[in-house]
Structures are given as C-alpha cells and as structure tokens.
Amino acid sequence: MAIDDKGGIxxxxxxxxxxxxxxxxxxxxxxxxxxxxxxxxxALLDNAKDPSAEFIAFYQSIDHTLNGNHVTLKGKIKTEGxxxxxxxxxxxxxxxxxxxxxxxxxxxxTGNTEWQEVSVVLPLSLKDRKIFFGGIVSGPGKAWFxxxxxxxxxxxxxxxxxxxxxxxxxxxxxxxxxxxxxILQLTTVTELQVQSLVLLARTWGFVKYHxxxxxxxxxxxxxELNAILPLVLNAASPKEVQSVIVDWLDTLxxxxxxxxxxxxxxxxxxxxSLSWVLNEQYLGAELSNKxxxxxxxxxxxxxxxxxxVGERLLPANESQYALASVQDARFRLLxxxxxxxxxxxxxxxxxxxxxxxxQKLQQLIPVLLAADTETGFYMATKQMLAANEDSHTALxxxxxxxxxxxxxxxxxLPLFVKHIDGQWAVTAVIDGSSEIVIGDVIASINGKDLNxxxxxxxxYVSASNDAVKYRQIAPLLNRTFSREAEIKLADxxxxxxxxxxxxxxxxxxxxxxTFDAHPMKMQAADGIGYINLAKVNGDNHFxxxxxxxxxxxxxxxxxxxxxxxxxxLLNEFSRSTLDFAQFKKPDWTTPGRFxxxxxxxxxxxxxxxxxxxDKHLVVLVNEDTQSRAEFTAMAFRxxxxxxxxGSQTAGTDGDVAPLALPYPGWSTWITGLEVTGPAGAQVQxxxxxxxxxxEQTVSDLKQGKDTQLEQAIKWIQSPEFEQKTPSKIQI
Numbered sequence: 001m002a003i004d005d006k007g008g009i010x011x012x013x014x015x016x017x018x019x020x021x022x023x024x025x026x027x028x029x030x031x032x033x034x035x036x037x038x039x040x041x042x043a044l045l046d047n048a049k050d051p052s053a054e055f056i057a058f059y060q061s062i063d064h065t066l067n068g069n070h071v072t073l074k075g076k077i078k079t080e081g082x083x084x085x086x087x088x089x090x091x092x093x094x095x096x097x098x099x100x101x102x103x104x105x106x107x108x109x110t111g112n113t114e115w116q117e118v119s120v121v122l123p124l125s126l127k128d129r130k131i132f133f134g135g136i137v138s139g140p141g142k143a144w145f146x147x148x149x150x151x152x153x154x155x156x157x158x159x160x161x162x163x164x165x166x167x168x169x170x171x172x173x174x175x176x177x178x179x180x181x182x183i184l185q186l187t188t189v190t191e192l193q194v195q196s197l198v199l200l201a202r203t204w205g206f207v208k209y210h211x212x213x214x215x216x217x218x219x220x221x222x223x224e225l226n227a228i229l230p231l232v233l234n235a236a237s238p239k240e241v242q243s244v245i246v247d248w249l250d251t252l253x254x255x256x257x258x259x260x261x262x263x264x265x266x267x268x269x270x271x272x273s274l275s276w277v278l279n280e281q282y283l284g285a286e287l288s289n290k291x292x293x294x295x296x297x298x299x300x301x302x303x304x305x306x307x308x309v310g311e312r313l314l315p316a317n318e319s320q321y322a323l324a325s326v327q328d329a330r331f332r333l334l335x336x337x338x339x340x341x342x343x344x345x346x347x348x349x350x351x352x353x354x355x356x357x358x359q360k361l362q363q364l365i366p367v368l369l370a371a372d373t374e375t376g377f378y379m380a381t382k383q384m385l386a387a388n389e390d391s392h393t394a395l396x397x398x399x400x401x402x403x404x405x406x407x408x409x410x411x412x413l414p415l416f417v418k419h420i421d422g423q424w425a426v427t428a429v430i431d432g433s434s435e436i437v438i439g440d441v442i443a444s445i446n447g448k449d450l451n452x453x454x455x456x457x458x459x460y461v462s463a464s465n466d467a468v469k470y471r472q473i474a475p476l477l478n479r480t481f482s483r484e485a486e487i488k489l490a491d492x493x494x495x496x497x498x499x500x501x502x503x504x505x506x507x508x509x510x511x512x513x514t515f516d517a518h519p520m521k522m523q524a525a526d527g528i529g530y531i532n533l534a535k536v537n538g539d540n541h542f543x544x545x546x547x548x549x550x551x552x553x554x555x556x557x558x559x560x561x562x563x564x565x566x567x568x569l570l571n572e573f574s575r576s577t578l579d580f581a582q583f584k585k586p587d588w589t590t591p592g593r594f595x596x597x598x599x600x601x602x603x604x605x606x607x608x609x610x611x612x613x614d615k616h617l618v619v620l621v622n623e624d625t626q627s628r629a630e631f632t633a634m635a636f637r638x639x640x641x642x643x644x645x646g647s648q649t650a651g652t653d654g655d656v657a658p659l660a661l662p663y664p665g666w667s668t669w670i671t672g673l674e675v676t677g678p679a680g681a682q683v684q685x686x687x688x689x690x691x692x693x694x695e696q697t698v699s700d701l702k703q704g705k706d707t708q709l710e711q712a713i714k715w716i717q718s719p720e721f722e723q724k725t726p727s728k729i730q731i
Contacts (some may be wrong), residue, residue, distance in 0.1 A: 010719050013043045014041065016043060016647075017030075026058070028276075032043060037680070047140055055085075057137070062724065064162040072152075073088055074151065076118075076538045078116075079141060081112065082142070083140050087105070087108060088104065090132070091122075093131075094129055101309050117147075123298070140306065152268075168217035184194070184557075189366060192218060194362060198358075207249070210298045212255060213255075215300035228328050242284040246537075264300055267383045276349070277292060311585035313583070313585075315658070318659065320662055335381060336361075336368045338661070340357070344357055347671060352684055389462075390462060392670065396668060411501060414495055414500055418470075421695075424477065434487075436497070439702025441489060442486045442487055454470070457476055461473055484498060518530065518709075520544065536538060538563075544568075555712045558625050564636035572613055573612055578638045580635045581678060583597035619642060622696070627652050630652065637729070638727075643724055654673040654675045656675055677731050681731055682730075683730060
C-alpha cells in the first residue's frame with residue numbers, strides 16, 4: 001500500500017510493470033498492464049487467449065483496521081469478450097480468516113461493455129486486520145479499470161481512518177500459556193461425570209454462539225472451559241452440576257436486554273436440537289431460564305468466534321496451544337467440545353447421521369479422556385472426526401508426521417489397492433520388482449488379513465458412506481513398519497516385496513487409480529470421444545471443445561476432481577437455463593438453522609456459445625467423484641441428453657468451513673452449505689445415484705478393462721439411450 005502526500009491511498013496505474021508497483025497480480029504472468037485509452041492511463045487485465053487459470057486478478061492491500069461502519073470500493077470498468085465474469089473486488093481479513101468478501105460474482109459484468117461505474121460495499125468491524133481491493137476477470141476476456149477509490153461511510157479513505165486496536169479480552173485471556181501450571185489427569189469417569197460433561201459441553205457451546213458478551217470478544221471460551229471443568233467433574237449430583245453452571249454463567253457479564261435490536265424469531269428454540277434448553281426437569285428452572293434469557297437477547301451483529309464469507313459462516317479465532325499437553329484432560333475435552341459444537345450449529349447434515357449427534361457426544365467423552373498419549377490422542381481425534389460421517393472432515397495433521405508414521409508405518413508397498421467385489425485388488429504396481437500384477441487380490445500383508453485390518457480402521461475414517469471409507473482406507477493398508485513385507489495373494493501365491501520409504505515415493509500420488517492413465521481426451525470408439533475432466537484446464541479448454549464438436553457422442557469422466565466449476569463446462573453444452581441444485585445457508589441470527597440461499601449457485605444461465613454441443617452425453621462417476629465433481633455431475637444430469645453411469649459417489653457436497661483444532665498444526669473441515677437436487681432430493685451420504693449402475697469387477701481389472709467406460713460406449717450407441725433421457729433421478 002502506498003500513501004500519497006495527502007494521507008490518501010495511491011490508486012495510480014503508473015507503477016504497473018515496475019519493481020515498485022503498488023499493484024500485485026493473482027494467478028497471472030504479466031496479464032496486468034497499463035495502457036493508454038483516449039489519452040488516459042488505465043489498467044488492463046487480459047485473459048483473452050488460452051487462459052492459464054480460471055481467473056486472473058490484481059490487488060492492493062491495507063494493513064489497518066478502519067474506523068467506520070462500511071467501506072466502499074468504487075471504480076470504472078470496461079469489458080471485451082468476457083465470458084464468465086469481470087468486476088472489482090473487496091475483501092476484509094481478520095487475524096486468521098476472511099471476514100467479508102465480494103467480487104461481484106452474483107452480478108457479473110460479461111460480454112462487451114462500455115465504461116461504467118461499479119461499487120462494492122462491505123461492513124467494517126473491530127476484528128478487521130487487512131483489506132484487499134482490486135479487479136478480476138474469470139474465464140476468457142479483457143477488462144479495463146480506472147478511477148478506483150475507497151470510501152469509509154461515504155468519505156474518501158485516508159490515514160485518519162486507521163485505528164490503533166487494543167486486544168480484546170478474549171485475545172489476552174488464553175489458557176495453556178504456562179507450562180508449569182498443573183494439569184488435570186483424568187482417563188476414566190463415572191456415569192455421573194459423563195452426564196455432567198454432556199451438559200457442560202451443550203451449555204458451553206450454547207453460550208459460545210449465543211451470549212452477547214462472548215460475541216463481543218469479552219470472554220475467552222477456552223479459558224472458561226479450563227476453569228469450570230474441575231468444578232463440574234467434582235460435583236456430587238446432577239443438581240450440584242446445575243448449580244455450578246448457573247454460578248459460572250453469572251460470572252460472564254450482564255445480559256443487557258437488547259429490546260428492538262434483538263432477533264425476534266425464537267421459535268427455533270423449540271426444535272429438537274435445542275429443546276433441551278426448555279427442559280426444566282433436565283436443567284432445573286434457574287439454569288433453563290438463564291439460557292432462555294441468553295437466547296432471547298442475541299442481538300449481536302458480530303461474533304468473535306464466527307466470520308461471514310459470502311453465505312458461509314466460518315469458525316474464527318480458534319486458538320492452538322503449543323504449550324498444552326495431551327496428558328491434560330482439559331485439553332482433550334476442549335478438542336471434543338470445540339468440534340462437537342461447531343458441527344452441531346454449523347453443519348447442515350446432522351439429521352442424516354446414523355445416530356443422534358447428542359448420543360455421539362456421550363460416546364466420545366470416554367474415548368477422548370482415555371487418550372492421554374500422543375498416539376492415543378491422534379487416533380481418538382480421528383475417531384471423533386469420523387463420527388461426523390462427512391468425507392470433508394479429515395484430520396489435517398501437519399504437526400504430526402512422526403505420530404502418523406508410528407501408527408501406520410513409515411514404509412509403503414510399491415503397489416496400490418482398491419476395494420472391489422469385497423476384496424482388495426491391486427490397481428497399480430510401481431516398480432515391478434515382484435510377480436504381483438494388476439488384478440491380483442491380496443489376502444494378507446505380513447500375516448495380517450486385509451479385510452480384518454480394514455474393519456479395525458473403519459471407526460477412524462471420515463467418510464459419508466462406506467464406498468469412501470474403503471477409498472480412504474486403501475492407502476493405509478499398504479503401509480508397513482518393516483522394509484521387507486510378505487504378501488499372500490488370494491490365489492495362494494506368496495511374494496516378498498521391498499517397501500518404499502516416503503522419500504522413495506516422491507513423484508507418486510497418494511493413490512493411483514486405473515483411470516489416471518487415461519489421457520485428457522481420446523477416441524473411445526468411432527464417433528465417440530472421451531474427455532478426462534481432471535485434465536481439462538484453461539490452457540487446453542478451447543482445443544478440447546473444438547475436438548469435441550467433431551464427435552457424435554461424448555463421455556465425460558468425473559471419477560476425479562475437475563479443474564473447472566460447472567458453469568464453465570455447461571456453457572459448452574447448453575443454451576438454456578438449468579436449475580440443477582438447491583442451496584441452504586446457515587442463519588446468522590439463529591445458530592443451528594439453515595435457510596434458503598439468496599444466491600443462484602444451483603442455476604446455470606448460459607452466457608455465450610449459441611452453438612452448444614447437442615450430443616448424447618454419458619458422465620462417469622465412482623467413489624472418487626466428490627464435492628465439486630458431484631456438483632458438476634448434478635449439473636450435467638439436468639441436460640436433456642445426458643446420463644450418469646457408474647458406481648456410488650462420495651456423497652459429500654457443499655462448500656467447506658475450516659476449523660482449527662487446539663493441537664498445533666491440526667485442523668479439519670466441515671461442510672458449510674446444504675446442497676440438494678433442484679426439487680430437494682438428497683445427495684449427501686447417498687452420493688449421485690447413477691442412471692445406469694455399473695461396478696468395476698476384479699476380473700475386468702485383471703484384463704485391463706475399464707468396465708464403466710466400455711458400458712458408456714455401448715449406451716451412447718444404444719437406441720435405448722433416448723428412452724433413459726432426460727434423467728428423472730434425484731430431482
């Protein structure tokens with residue numbers, strides 16, 4: 001950021017292209033230029049020919065908190081040949097997360113347009129730490145920019161708006177800061193203590209997301225849990241537990257009636273997920289009334305532990321504690337309470353779980369308490385995350401490579417396996433040093449039956465359905481603790497194999513599927529083209545689609561993760577508006593409730609290409625089809641001439657919300673938006689149900705056949721194809 005001699009921001013384009021430029025590029029190689037237009041120096045973003053990224057953008061940043069209610073970015077823009085989206089953008093970051101963002105994605109400028117003034121407005125808060133602003137072009141096209149200016153509450157932004165921020169009490173009153181503090185050693189609990197901790201977990205999370213003083217950053221909820229835990233554990237009766245919690249609530253500060261500023265809709269309190277608050281028999285009248293008072297006075301516009309990005313609500317200010325010990329029961333319970341409540345209030349799919357989320361809390365408390373070693377805590381955390389039954393909710397363990405190796409082994413077999421027909425079949429061989437070949441079925445490794453080992457790992461694997469559980473388990477099955485491994489095959493053969501170190505594996509993917517060998521495009525049969533959507537990107541998109549136009553039918557492979565979002569691809573295949581999904585977003589005013597989205601994420605509106613490809617289309621899916629790939633499959637399914645063929649997909653859709661866990665380097669994700677079919681059909685956990693179910697078999701694998709691809713060719717050639725379309729599944 002540069003300040004001019006009047007204390008304002010330097011918006012000039014003169015420095016573009018120099019080492020001293022105040023403007024910087026995202027995703028580009030010299031695609032930002034300064035050019036002369038009618039005697040005026042302006043900025044140009046040029047993404048017109050073979051773009052190398054889905055978007056290019058430029059920006060400047062301000063490392064300050066601003067004094068005001070709203071910040072506005074104004075600017076002028078002119079476009080040429082913009083296919084997807086051009087606009088200006090504004091983003092506000094907090095200490096560790098994005099707080100607000102708008103890139104005009106819901107009101108894009110497309111096509112050829114003359115100069116017009118546009119603006120973006122975002123709310124300011126005391127949590128703001130950095131502001132980014134600039135211009136963007138998504139997809140092919142050009143855009144010129146000029147006359148940028150930032151305003152705070154309608155007045156030009158200058159350095160007089162910069163605030164010196166003192167830390168909030170929640171930022172300073174952090175636990176686990178003194179390694180000499182005594183720890184709480186506890187690995188077993190009585191039934192009374194379990195029920196006491198269940199009540200505390202519920203109450204602590206309720207306060208965290210509803211209490212006005214917590215929302216204002218006046219209270220550090222991690223520190224509060226540390227303080228109250230011993231008192232709850234020592235309580236001699238349920239009534240004494242209630243009394244301890246009531247006394248604790250009284251220390252959190254006054255609940256000031258918010259009168260007209262309160263959120264008036266309190267009906268959600270009677271819903272099953274929160275009805276416990278009204279249960280005086282469970283809580284006692286005094287505690288129930290205090291919680292109701294907190295709920296009815298939740299008039300805050302900001303929450304220290306939440307940030308809003310678009311329509312997502314993201315956990316914020318979740319600290320990690322380098323000085324904490326896993327031997328401290330308070331630390332282990334904090335991990336559980338933080339995760340359990342984030343899921344309870346901000347995951348849209350709790351009603352689809354195989355068991356009530358409250359029941360899982362009761363089961364997980366003894367699991368976490370018993371895990372007072374590094375390896376035990378690692379596995380207990382994985383079991384906790386797996387309880388959410390969401391393929392997004394994996395343990396990102398950047399801080400624990402040694403623990404991972406200690407649990408699963410530091411060596412990896414030079415082959416890859418996949419669960420097919422209830423067996424573990426070899427899908428790829430790395431070095432060919434043994435007689436094992438693709439299609440062989442492994443019965444055991446070093447004397448351990450693979451099905452037994454998989455069953456032991458099942459409780460620790462985060463997945464929305466069993467197909468994904470097997471996918472996640474596969475890389476763990478070929479991990480070993482010794483360099484030499486003895487493999488017994490289902491046909492009775494025995495092979496000795498030298499395993500690879502992690503260093504040996506450099507250059508190999510974590511998993512290799514039989515389908516990874518397929519090229520970006522190929523002639524699958526006479527007049528039938530195959531496209532691997534994982535390999536289609538901005539560099540080759542135009543050439544691939546020109547080739548596709550020459551085909552009579554097309555097979556699109558989504559057994560992978562596509563580079564493009566659906567709209568980019570649908571522009572090639574549809575001239576009509578398509579409604580292919582519904583979204584629900586978390587309700588800021590009422591934690592735990594999801595309401596219809598105001599955005600058109602699940603609607604495709606064609607922007608260009610009057611010569612859309614009108615061909616028989618088969619989309620391939622399997623357990624590797626997850627998240628964006630499933631969303632893309634949902635979109636293609638609504639085309640009048642498309643069918644889905646394959647096996648069960650991951651059943652994991654909706655944008656993710658990252659959540660930092662207390663252990664340094666550990667984090668996870670939870671799904672943050674609900675996605676269903678256009679008329680509400682469920683996709684989560686079920687996955688994309690194929691119009692034509694086709695499973696891969698071990699026999700076909702051994703023969704080198706891609707069963708699903710072969711069946712796709714037959715269906716495109718079949719006269720029955722048109723009887724199956726348009727698809728009537730998962731509407």
